[in-house]
């Protein structure tokens with residue numbers, strides 16, 4: 506990632522190594538301020554979940570039984586905090602690889618005393634595979650995933666058939682998968698891939714109107730400044 510957390514144009518040093526799966530990000534450590542480092546050191550033991558190849562016990566993690574919504578790639582966490590504040594009866598697990606974003610998420614949790622957010626700093630693909638039980642989620646949010654606009658980078662996009670099949674399997678019947686993007690062809694890709702997943706059905710005909718519960722995200726605002734449109738895609742698990 507570049508410093509502004511957008512994909513850069515290089516292939517990244519990790520491309521030469523054998524990989525278990527194609528990464529949807531290139532990790533740049535970026536410049537972590539002492540404050541951000543402190544936020545992570547203080548936040549991780551309280552609201553962090555360390556990656557481990559072991560299913561998360563939601564009740565033990567949150568100290569209650571409530572619907573659980575997973576967010577992939579929360580960026581700086583502002584949207585996550587706003588949604589979690591508006592939905593106190595739902596628990597949220599946010600996954601993000603970018604250190605400054607994770608630090609900021611912990612800062613927001615501490616400042617706003619948000620009891621219903623936990624954070625995992627790890628590749629979402631591995632977290633899904635190893636830590637999220639099948640049929641356990643009330644919803645999944647994937648807001649403005651890295652667009653990877655160059656043709657040779659399209660394979661890095663998150664929303665592709667194998668991941669969507671995995672996400673669908675993690676949803677409880679009736680649970681929803683909500684993706685949004687400001688890149689038109691990625692929006693169409695989202696609609697096509699979700700439509701082709703047998704476990705899912707569209708909540709509307711085609712693209713969804715932006716639902717009230719989704720605030721403007723940082724990357725959405727950036728896209729709007731650049732004159733982009735916005736495409737929301739919301740499907741439910743059948744059954």
Ligand SMILES: C[S@@+](CC[C@H](N)C(=O)[O-])C[C@H]1O[C@@H](n2cnc3c(N)ncnc32)[C@H](O)[C@@H]1O
Nearest residue numbers: 529530578580601602628629648649722723724
């Ligand atoms: C373009 S930003 C959007 C951030 C935020 N959702 C927003 O709308 O402002 C995409 C984020 O996804 C994160 N990301 C990309 N691939 C990821 C992965 N496999 N696991 C976890 N986070 C990932 C990136 O680090 C980045 O912060």
